[in-house]
Amino acid sequence: MEVRSEWMRGGLVRCEEDDMRINVTQQHIDRGQPSKPCGCPIALAIIDAVDWCADISVGPLSASMRSITCERQEDWSLDLAGQEFVQAFDRHGGGKVAPFTFEITRWG
Numbered sequence: 001m002e003v004r005s006e007w008m009r010g011g012l013v014r015c016e017e018d019d020m021r022i023n024v025t026q027q028h029i030d031r032g033q034p035s036k037p038c039g040c041p042i043a044l045a046i047i048d049a050v051d052w053c054a055d056i057s058v059g060p061l062s063a064s065m066r067s068i069t070c071e072r073q074e075d076w077s078l079d080l081a082g083q084e085f086v087q088a089f090d091r092h093g094g095g096k097v098a099p100f101t102f103e104i105t106r107w108g
Helices: 026-031 041-049 080-096
Strands: 004-008 011-016 019-024 055-058 062-066 073-078 100-106
Touching (some): 041 062, 073 080
Antiparallel strands (some): 004 011, 011 019, 019 100, 073 100
16 A cells, blocks of 8 residues: 655645545634534544645544535545544533544545
8 A cells, every 4th residue: 555645734644545644733623613514623624634625524433525616525434533532522522622633534
């Protein structure tokens, strides 16, 4: 499997063909909104990291990204750390979560 690093808007992201590592910062957490698929910290971090992503919806298990022209749409699964973060943030808000790094895997 090819491993490459790409500089994207949000910083250095490790890519392995269909995997990406995403960093959620304190700023993403502070700006995030519980139970908002387009406004949670994970959505904000992905938008910052993936230069073609203009629209996103994050659920408990996955994220769906679309380009501004809707010519590109991809679905990605969240790893366990990402899934647990979504649940904790939706239940407790920013007070119970901390910055972290997680992986998403393309599946659609």
